[in-house]
Amino acid sequence: MNFYYWFGYHLSRLAGRLLFRFRVIHRERMIQTGPVILAMNHQSYLDPPLAGSTCDRPIYFLARRTLLDVPLLGRVLPKLNVIPVNQEGVDRSAIKAVIRVLQAGNGVLVFPEGSRTIDGNLQAAEPGLGLIIAKTLAPVVPMRIFGAREALPRGGGRLRLSPRCAWSDAHWPACACDVHTSNILSR
Numbered sequence: 001m002n003f004y005y006w007f008g009y010h011l012s013r014l015a016g017r018l019l020f021r022f023r024v025i026h027r028e029r030m031i032q033t034g035p036v037i038l039a040m041n042h043q044s045y046l047d048p049p050l051a052g053s054t055c056d057r058p059i060y061f062l063a064r065r066t067l068l069d070v071p072l073l074g075r076v077l078p079k080l081n082v083i084p085v086n087q088e089g090v091d092r093s094a095i096k097a098v099i100r101v102l103q104a105g106n107g108v109l110v111f112p113e114g115s116r117t118i119d120g121n122l123q124a125a126e127p128g129l130g131l132i133i134a135k136t137l138a139p140v141v142p143m144r145i146f147g148a149r150e151a152l153p154r155g156g157g158r159l160r161l162s163p164r165c166a167w168s169d170a171h172w173p174a175c176a177c178d179v180h181t182s183n184i185l186s187r
Contacts, residue, residue, distance in 0.1 A: 001058045004079035009058075012049035024054050031141055032056050035102040037133065040143035042111035051109050051143060059107040062094065083108075095128050102136040 001009070016022030024030075038059065040051055048061050058081055065084040068074040077084075083101070085094035098108050110132075113123040133140060 002079060004076065005058050005081060008049065008080050009052060013053040016050055016053055022050065022053070027054065029141075030054055030056075031107070031139060034105050035136060035138035036107040037102070037129075037136075037138050037140045038107060038109040038143055039112055039129065039140050040109070042113050047111070048109060054143070055107060057107065059109055060098070060101045061109045062098070062111065065091075090127055095132060098132050099135050102132070102138045 013022075032055065038051060038055075040047065048063070052059055052061070060081040060083055062085045063077060063082045065086045067082075068077060068084055083094055083097045085091045098110070101108055110129060112129050132138075
C-alpha cells in the first residue's frame with residue numbers, strides 16, 4: 001500500500017465515522033485475499049472512498065477518464081489505484097487493465113451502471129462486467145450504498161451530514177450503506 005492510498009484509506013475511514021457514523025456490518029463477508037470484483041450501485045462521489053474503506057487491503061477503482069484532466073486529481077488518482085475508463089462506448093483498454101489487476105490477485109471496485117444515478121434508482125448495467133467475470137472467474141461481491149445520494153447527490157453541490165451504515169443482506173457476501181440504520185437492522 002503506497003503512502004497516498006494509505007492516507008486516503010485512513011482519511012476516508014475517519015471521515016466516514018465522524019461525519020456519517022459510518023460502520024460496516026458483516027465485514028467478515030468481504031473477500032480480503034485473492035481476486036475479487038466489488039460490484040455496487042453508484043449514487044454519489046462518496047461511493048468509492050466509502051466502499052474502499054470496507055476492505056482491509058488496497059483495491060483498484062474504475063473512474064471516468066475526464067477526472068484525470070482536473071489538475072490535482074490527475075496527479076493523485078493514479079496513486080490511489082484508479083483505472084481510467086472512457087465512458088464513450090466500450091473502453092477495451094480499461095477492461096484489459098481490470099483483467100490484469102484481477103489476474104494479479106487484486107480487488108477491483110466497479111459500478112456496473114457506469115455513472116452516478118440521477119434519480120437514485122438503479123440503472124441498466126453497461127457492457128463489460130460479464131466479459132471480465134468470464135475471463136477471470138473472479139468472485140463478485142455485490143455491494144449496495146444506501147443514502148449516499150442524500151449526503152452528496154449528483155448535481156447537489158453541497159455535502160449533507162447524515163448517519164450511514166455499511167450493511168450486508170444475509171444472503172449476499174456484501175456490504176452497503178444506509179441512512180436509517182434502524183430500518184435496515186429491523187428487516
